[in-house]
Amino acid sequence: MNQGIREQIIQAKTMLGESGEFHMDNAPDMPHKLFENWFQLAMEKHVPNPHAMTVSTVDAMGYPDSRILILKDLDEAGWYFASSSESQKGKQLQAHPYAALNFY
Template structure:
């Protein structure tokens, strides 16, 4: 444990070099800059570029967070999916205010998004569900995410049951599955600098358009 502790406190951070970021060249839409940064992350071969942290607010006011995947992004917002019966689904029903965080350490880029999560219609949610892998769909059909599991064998039995159901009905869709769109109010782009002279550019929605500002690091 002492060795782990020593490694922890001596670990170096923000080891570049990092690609340059010129905020004066950023466009008027945060989603387009996001796509540009995402493409750059892909070019550098960053593993699971679509991984992001979704932060929600619990029914008791306690913040909560977990890593999941980005499904899509367009001018309207950023998309993810979940069961509406899951812990995060219940949290979103009670309070749609969320934050998304992307961090691509290899290129020193972080994107922070704050806004409201809006459930999409049944057709779009069903389409997303059918695009999932077979096992992922079967687990979603069990629809017991985050509930207490008394025995691992119970999970395997429930999974087998749902796989059997899907074999009989391949187009089976979980009624609780929902695609969500995060409609952003604020998007911040953070570019790391090895000397800690970071560059921060934020977009804030004001009366239907985006206002850009630089922030102190």
């Protein structure tokens, strides 16, 4: 008999490898520098798809909306992705120019 979804979820492996320590006092002044450090560490540790990010926006009803995008670049001005301004996220960002990013 096939396992139920709950058993499959429980068996899924999480947080493989060790996670680094984080001390606010040692963090660089600019957030993109901290991200650069973490990204380089993720590359060294062969974390799969370290440039894949969840981009969350808000729709016209005020509900959150999320999708996976690929990070294209990064500098002190921000994080860059490529997409269509006609997409749902494009329209949502025109109406509410705020987003949250999340990287594994």
